Amino acid sequence: MFLTTLLLGGITILATGLAIGWGDMTGGGDQASELVAAIIWMFIVGLLFSMISQMGFFAYLLVHRLGLGVFKPKLWTWIQVLLIAFVLFDLVYFRYIAFGTELDTWTQFTTLPIILLIVGLIAAFIKAKLTNSKAFIPALFFLTVVTTVEAVPAIIQNDQNWTTMMTTTILVCNLYQLLILQRLTKPIEQKA
Incomplete structure (x- = not known):
């Protein structure tokens, strides 16, 4: 998984x-x-960005397990939903406050969060179909919140090209890791 994700990033x-x-x-x-x-x-x-993606993926797996252990599963789900909403709002509001000019409107800063949300919803739906319905919110959280956190170095530079390249690379690597995980962790069936 490490090498294929690395190559995918490049x-x-x-x-x-x-x-x-x-x-x-x-x-x-x-x-x-x-x-x-x-x-x-x-x-x-691209190799470096994919390594950032992989570190974030394994960090999220740890945080998710900790969240399930500290909070009840329903509460942890709602915490993730609130964090998704908070991060998507911040991607619009704080970027507008930090980088907007008098000629800009806040709607110009909605493209990145909308793309993350749409890709996240589609991938979370696929992940839920591949595994179970409880995987929907964690998958959406990973693809919106964790991808955003990983792409912060490009986002704060306010350079459209670098933001596009870093976010796209990290998002594709995150998608790959998320959708391949159940194949790697599936128990080996014994032949009868």
């Missing part, structure tokens, strides 16, 4: 970088060596 950031344009990354030059250097550099950055 490939994802390259695809995202290509999608948003290489001009800023290559310095605008046409030389092949600059392009190769940019590709290698971006791939290494």
Whole structure:
């Protein structure tokens, strides 16, 4: 799982970088060596982002178990729902307060939280279908709250390209880890 997630991070950031344009990354030059250097550099950055994703994933697994142990399962579910709402609100409000200008409206800062919520809802639904209905809220929490926390270094820079590349890479790695986990932890059936 570690190596596949690592490789996925490198490939994802390259695809995202290509999608948003290489001009800023290559310095605008046409030389092949600059392009190769940019590709290698971006791939290494993608590997680093995937490691952040993996650390966050295992940290969340620990926090989730602790939350279930400290609180009753229903209370822990509601705490996660409140934290999801709080983080999505903060992604709009605090980014608007910190980076908004007189010409900006708060709706310009809703794209990232909406994308995280939509992807999180779809993936949480898939996770619940693959495992059980109790996995819906933890999956949604992981894909919205944990992804946001992991992407904070890019979000606070207020650079659209870096925010897109880091958040996309982390989100794809988080999706992969979340959806592959039940296959890795499924008990081996004994042959009768």
